[in-house]
Amino acid sequence: MRIALSACLAGWPVRYDGSSKLTRAVQELAAKTEAVCVCPETSADLPVPRPPAEQRGNRVWLKNGLDVTADFERGSQCALATVKEFGATLAVLKARSPSCGVHEIYDGTYSGKVISGEGVFARRLEEEGICVVTEKTVESVKPSVEHPVALVLGTGLGHLARLVKPVRRIDYRDIDGFPIDAQPVDGHKFEATIGTIDDVPVVVYPGRVHLYQGYSAAEVTALVQHAHHLGCRDIIFAGATGSVPGNAGTGLGIITDQINLTGTNPLAEWAGLKNVKTPFVDMNDAYSPYLRTLARGVADDLGITVEEGIFAGLLGPNFETPAEVNMLRAMNVSYAGVSTALEVIMARALGMNVLGLTLAANPAGARGTTHKSVLEAAKRYADDFERLVRGILRLL
Ligand code: SF4
Structure with a gap:
């Protein structure tokens, strides 16, 4: 780079x-x-x-x-x-x-x-x-033991947790605000690991809960609040999405901006939210241009094919209808998924630097898409995803 x-x-x-x-x-x-x-x-x-x-x-x-x-x-x-x-x-x-x-x-x-x-x-x-x-x-982006990098990993991407040289593990049930009865869906594990990846201090959250499971916006964003509480200033979100045909292909992507179409917002439940000074959060450059540029530089240096585009956060859990795909395309959306959007709002409200990486496992609305096919696609891109994340951490 x-x-x-x-x-x-x-x-x-x-x-x-x-x-x-x-x-x-x-x-x-x-x-x-x-x-x-x-x-x-x-x-x-x-x-x-x-x-x-x-x-x-x-x-x-x-x-x-x-x-x-x-x-x-x-x-x-x-x-x-x-x-x-x-x-x-x-x-x-x-x-x-x-x-x-x-x-x-x-x-x-x-x-x-x-x-x-x-x-x-x-x-x-x-x-x-x-x-x-x-x-x-x-x-401000320099990680340290006091300010580790948080990695919140979605469907099929939790394998990155095995790279961590662990110092401490935290059961999600011990995290303030996280729903204690939540069970991980396939591909997730509800245990955070504090440690290092290639000597960079990190906290890895290899799984999350979603609105479509019936949880509130506050519960969905509890891990972000926890990361902030631990001192994390930088947070990397990674999750599986569908790529919107015409705007992006399948494979790895860097999120440049987002549209929150979930119909809710963690800041709308803001009474009592810790460390959030105001609900009126500036969402310009919500995805850090600096971190995005580093990610792009690493991908180019390593020869990893990565596209860039806008993410739309949906409620789910069903996949998109053809009419919805057309709407997303007209809205200039490249990636659609059921996580990340609310977490990014919370991270920005807490003043954190955000990087959003996505694995577009399938074209949005494609016939035959199943949770299993998403996991299979995640496996195909696992090596590239791992090399990309390690390369980014190395530059911080
Ligand atoms: S012009 Fe820029 S590089 Fe030169 S002294 Fe001023 S701040 Fe430094």
Whole structure:
């Protein structure tokens, strides 16, 4: 996988005062990938040291009052050309900079106040479809013993639990809010394992309950609350789905967004929900663009065929009618399934970073689809799924 970095995050002394902002998490990511360092400001021959710059309106000014908008544009174009030639799909940029800032920048008063906005270079990268994040995102996704990665596995994918070097096991019946009478359906096991996969701290939940079994939205999302309680900041959901013909084929997929068609929502039962500050959750980028880009990079590096698309969460349990498949296709849905949607809402309400992986076991609504045929398809893709998840964990 190829990434681009703000040169100052890699320790290059290119900041306005001649310093750098060496960031260990970014350095570790760079060591596991192929990285190119760029500095749009020095690419425009702005000297080091130089007065600090901030954006005001759509112009960029040095603190001494000099308008350097043209220099910033020229430097950004130059750095962009380097990034494109290198083939980077991800850029990790210095937060809040007038060049490199992503989603927030200093407000032009040199007072340390930040406002919504993009740096000049960040904007150019986004226009090219390159995923841009700041060093804060890389740091926030870094797993540790205190912040393990949660893996919630669905039908036929629970075998990943055997990769865990276990430290502790937790019976689901001991998890707050999980229905104690629940029995696993075929392909599930109701025991979480805390441990490591390839030295990365994880908590694996190899099974879940569904709305169609009669459980509430709160019960369906109890595992997410538990993962958050354990300190997990990153959560990977994996489940079997049907692919919507015309929008996606069968096989592995990365979920880019979702439509909740279940008719319910865990936040509608929010009175008494622990650690949820507000039910009015921003669902932009609900599936972390950073994690999605890492997943795509790993798949490409390993030669694993993976599609991407929007997921629709349905109540189930019956498979889709032809009319429903037509509706999903018109809604630009690629994958349809009976889990994940509510869990993702809960994870976002708890501020967790979400990655959604799916195994499209069959075309949605295909004749002859059974729970057994879904399990058989899961077996066919088990190796690729395992390699993909291990590759993603390695990059975190
Ligand atoms: S332009 Fe970007 S890379 Fe260069 S010093 Fe500023 S934040 Fe760092």
